[in-house]
Amino acid sequence: MIFGRRGRERFLDALTGFEAAVREQDTDGAERAFQQVYRGFRKATDEETGQAGPRLAALLPQVPPGPDGMIAVMTGACVEKGADASRCAPYVLDGLAEALTAAGEFCARWAASGGGDLPDPESDAPDDAVLARVGPRAAAAWWTLPQWEMASVAMLNHASVRTGAGAERRTRLLESLRIVQEATGHDFKCLWYALLVLDEEPLVALHRPTGTGYALRMSGIGDTFQLHTLLADVLVGGGHLPGRAPSPQEAAVCRTAPGQVPTTGSFNLVAPDGTWLWNEGTPCDIPVVDGVRLLVLDPPPYERGWPAGRFFPHMTGDLVLERVLGEEETRRLLAGCSPARRVNGTAPSG
Structure with a gap:
């Protein structure tokens, strides 16, 4: 315990000495003090x-x-x-x-x-x-x-x-x-x-096969892989949509839990103009329509798997469902969305 206290005291003393040397523009003194700070940091x-x-x-x-x-x-x-x-x-x-x-x-x-x-x-x-x-x-x-x-x-x-x-x-x-x-x-x-990275950002997701829509809010999501898994957790796992729901562990590592676990995609993410939105991108790729980011969910054209988790392991992420859109509102929004475009000769199903 005494060694630990002395180690910490040396660390703080060295930091104080470094601050003084920087203020005095003492280059050599600052370099010596910083080396002491650096060594003390490991035990602090x-x-x-x-x-x-x-x-x-x-x-x-x-x-x-x-x-x-x-x-x-x-x-x-x-x-x-x-x-x-x-x-x-x-x-x-x-x-x-x-x-x-x-x-x-x-x-x-x-x-x-x-x-x-x-x-x-x-x-x-x-x-x-x-x-x-x-x-x-x-x-x-x-x-x-x-x-x-x-x-x-x-x-x-x-x-x-x-x-x-x-x-x-x-x-x-x-x-x-x-x-x-x-x-x-x-x-x-x-x-x-x-x-x-977006925080408290509104997102509307339209599920084309069922003609349903959902108002959500996302925060701290580093890439679209993470968003994709959380969408499946909230909408499929929440009982709103058919399909494969991520396991509790797959969803947890996309929010706060450490590590990565394998998962499989549940949707094809599409912009309102029909452009595919790749998982390798970020939620900022989702276009803003009338002040809100608007995303279309189509069936996956083929099976895609990846390690579920967070692009930034130290960043907390979340996606919450705020309300289910009414039929008329959803129909109006879907009417303004184009079918998914072919990509490399592949057309998504549905």
Whole structure:
């Protein structure tokens, strides 16, 4: 017990020393103190990391580009151990926005100075030739972007952060990320999907074979695989539709339970214009019609299986049924929907 207390004291003492060195712009002192913080983190309790997360996050605006990525990652690790994500997220998302802007500049300068294969951001630090081509700030942003992705996803796992960030800010982050992805061909899929997650989002599902409709509300669903399983759980498992219902375990891992279990699809998900909506996408792919996302459920054209679970294992997901639509309302909505289109020569049944 004494060793544990001393270990935690060293961790907090090191963090205090790191904060002082950063404020004093003591580069060497900050590096030494951070190494002590890093070593102490592994033995720190959840209570200690709960205190450390907001303190580390608050340092991010003062830490130079490059090292700031590691501080962001450690902040994310503190949040995963229970630190208050709402207190940490504003600093991390501000840093992400700056890193994305500078990474976009990196791509533009790289192309303007001769192009060629982009450096691997997972490799060693940029050499003098790279720094001469793009500048130190842009290079630091490119090399730390994977770290900012990790830290930001840790924040965005929390509904309070997603709703607190606001749709406008997330749209700006997505646009900056799109520019980087299109310029590089690199897929920051986890960050992209995390920024797209919807909360308390209305969804209307129309089951074409039975002519029935359902008003639902979805939150924290990372991809359409997860949504598909939850739709089957709520509508088939709830006794509203015929077909195969997921097992309780299949549904649970799509909400809060850990792990993955095999499942089989119950529907073909179709947009109102007849376009298939693939499970590999996200609920944001579902078009908005008259202010509400509108989805058509057709019979599956063939059997499709996948591991039921959550794209973001630390993100709680849910789908709830709010009401069954009346016959007239459902008939009107279905009348505006096109039949499912053929895909690769395959036409869905029903």
